[in-house]
C-alpha cells in the first residue's frame with residue numbers, strides 16, 4: 001500500500017520517462033515512447049494457433065491457446081525492462097507491461113471465452129523476499145485492460161524450489177514437477193482460465209502448473225497461457 005502511494009506521488013512530481021530509452025514521454029504516449037513501442041520485438045504468437053509455444057504443451061496437457069508478447073534476447077533493452085520488475089523492485093512496470101500486452105490481445109480472438117486470470121504463484125518465502133509476485137502485477141494489468149477478473153487463491157506453490165534460471169531442461173522438470181497444489185479447484189472447474197507468467201523459457205513451470213490444474217479439475221477446465229516474454233530459442 002505504502003509502496004503504491006510513494007509510486008503515485010513520485011509520478012506526480014517526476015516527469016515520466018520511457019523505461020527503455022530514457023526519453024521524456026509525451027502526454028499522448030503510454031508508459032513507453034512511440035519509437036520503443038514500434039520497434040519492440042513482438043512475437044505475434046497470439047495471432048496464430050498451433051504456434052511453437054502451444055506445441056510445447058502437446059502430449060503433456062491439453063490447452064486452448066498460448067502466446068508470449070516479446071522475444072527475450074540476450075542484451076535486449078526489453079529484456080532489461082523485465083529484469084527491472086523481476087529483480088529490482090519496479091513492480092509497476094509489470095502492471096504496465098500487462099496492460100500493453102492486453103491491448104494487443106484484445107484486438108484478435110486470443111482472449112475469446114477467457115473468464116479468469118490466474119497468475120503463476122510464488123512460494124510465500126520468495127514472495128516475502130521480493131516483496132511482491134510480479135506475475136500478479138502482470139495479471140492485474142491484463143485484468144484492468146480487459147475487465148476479466150483475477151483469481152489469486154485457487155493455486156499455491158508448496159515447494160520453495162531453487163531459481164529456474166540457468167538450469168537445464170530435464171533438471172528443471174524434475175525440480176518443478178508437483179511443486180504446485182490446487183486447494184480450491186471449485187473456483188476453476190468448468191471455466192476457461194488464462195495462466196499468466198513473466199517469461200517462458202523451457203516452459204517447465206507452466207507445463208507443471210497446467211498439468212496440476214487439469215488433474216485437480218478432472219479435465220473439466222479450459223487452459224490458455226500468456227507470458228510477457230519467451231526465449232527466442234522456442235522457434236530455433
Ligand SMILES: [Zn+2]
Nearest residue numbers: 018021033036
Ligand atoms: Zn523509448
